[in-house]
Amino acid sequence: ANGTGGLRAGGNVTVDGAALWNDILETARFGGTPKGGIRRLTLTEEDRLVRDWFIAACQAVGCTVTYDSMGNQFARRPGADDSLPPITMGSHLDTQPTGGKFDGIIGVLGGLAVLRALHATGHETRHPIELINWTNEEGARFAPAMLSSGVFAGVFTEQEALDKTDRAGIRFEDALVGIGYRGTEPCGQHPVAAYFELHIEQGPILEAENKTIGVVTGVQGMRWYEVTLTGRDSHAGSTPMTMRADALLAAARMIEAVNEVALAHGPDAVGTVGLIENRPNSRNVVPGEVFFTIDLRDPDDAVVERMEAAFRDRAAAIAAECGMQMVLERVWDSPAVHFDPACIDAVRRAAGSFGYPARDIVSGAGHDAAYMARITPTTMIFVPCAGGLSHNEAESAESADVAAGANVLLRAVLDADAR
Numbered sequence: 001a002n003g004t005g006g007l008r009a010g011g012n013v014t015v016d017g018a019a020l021w022n023d024i025l026e027t028a029r030f031g032g033t034p035k036g037g038i039r040r041l042t043l044t045e046e047d048r049l050v051r052d053w054f055i056a057a058c059q060a061v062g063c064t065v066t067y068d069s070m071g072n073q074f075a076r077r078p079g080a081d082d083s084l085p086p087i088t089m090g091s092h093l094d095t096q097p098t099g100g101k102f103d104g105i106i107g108v109l110g111g112l113a114v115l116r117a118l119h120a121t122g123h124e125t126r127h128p129i130e131l132i133n134w135t136n137e138e139g140a141r142f143a144p145a146m147l148s149s150g151v152f153a154g155v156f157t158e159q160e161a162l163d164k165t166d167r168a169g170i171r172f173e174d175a176l177v178g179i180g181y182r183g184t185e186p187c188g189q190h191p192v193a194a195y196f197e198l199h200i201e202q203g204p205i206l207e208a209e210n211k212t213i214g215v216v217t218g219v220q221g222m223r224w225y226e227v228t229l230t231g232r233d234s235h236a237g238s239t240p241m242t243m244r245a246d247a248l249l250a251a252a253r254m255i256e257a258v259n260e261v262a263l264a265h266g267p268d269a270v271g272t273v274g275l276i277e278n279r280p281n282s283r284n285v286v287p288g289e290v291f292f293t294i295d296l297r298d299p300d301d302a303v304v305e306r307m308e309a310a311f312r313d314r315a316a317a318i319a320a321e322c323g324m325q326m327v328l329e330r331v332w333d334s335p336a337v338h339f340d341p342a343c344i345d346a347v348r349r350a351a352g353s354f355g356y357p358a359r360d361i362v363s364g365a366g367h368d369a370a371y372m373a374r375i376t377p378t379t380m381i382f383v384p385c386a387g388g389l390s391h392n393e394a395e396s397a398e399s400a401d402v403a404a405g406a407n408v409l410l411r412a413v414l415d416a417d418a419r
């Protein structure tokens, strides 16, 4: 510590909020939708374009930009002692198929705003500072989410990640090579001193309570499942109701069961079926095969475990009733995460030093920070979003709130640098 009390190191450096907002609008062109959202699935042409933009923008504020074997991008600003491990910031630039302009993006562009502020003031840090754009955070194209921070943190092997396929059967590695972002530096080979991630809340709490900053204490537990039901294709006109093996009907009952199981494990438990494929998907064929996904979450891992057990029982009964063969697989388990007390404290102090109204909050969404927390002191900073809406093209946040979040990010990073 440098002993300057409330306003610690860098107490008078702040971010350029207008430049940050401009970056948000400018990058929203890459995959921008008519409804004002973004469709920028990972490892697509749109993703390549925003990555190219990221390199130029970071170089313009004095950084060296590299990418590793998973396509994670690292913008590095040297420290006074460049042999120290970097203090890192990051998030993701990929989006959901109907994503907004803020989820993930403000964590990367907020980090860029921090680097720009340091560059503009010539502020020298002890550690190098690094900004990371993680590949495939959303998990919308390649499951699971947080795939490349997961490789970085040793949760997944690089080979298992490279072998993931999207729903069209395209391998992750081929898509990565295809956009020219498969680097030679092995993913996860460099130590880091701390990790901070700025993000919109993606829920309604901060807005409802008029808070500018969420001091994120952890991330709830989440599990993903894949279900394939196999019945029998048959004629919709001539197959009596008693002689059908209708996979879509069985799926409908299971979707209802997911909802009931989550409601029964409240108040925080949530359960979602978000992706379904019906085969052959023809209006006069009784569906013979259905594939669907399940997402279960709760801040308490024991509750997630009980939800899974309850759903498995219900699903087995429904499958038997409907004459289905069922394959039910758990494809991802991300246990609840508790962030680093010193990092949380740095964020709380930073918010206080600016006089921003703040409260502690647990993240309902998954974030790369959840995996970084396994290998380095980590925390997150939330800012409000309109109506708590996210994973929606109408996702929206206030420029002043995003700038406030970036200021807190800046000061928390400088605090960690001074420790």
Ligand code: GLV
Pocket (backbone or CB within 6 Å): 137, 138, 145, 364, 365, 366, 367
């Ligand atoms: C990713 O956005 C997740 O929380 O599932």
Ligand code: MN
Pocket (backbone or CB within 6 Å): 092, 103, 104, 137, 199, 366, 367
């Ligand atoms: Mn996100």
Ligand code: MN
Pocket (backbone or CB within 6 Å): 096, 103, 138, 365, 391
């Ligand atoms: Mn998301």
Ligand code: MN
Pocket (backbone or CB within 6 Å): 137, 138, 145, 365, 366, 367
């Ligand atoms: Mn997410």
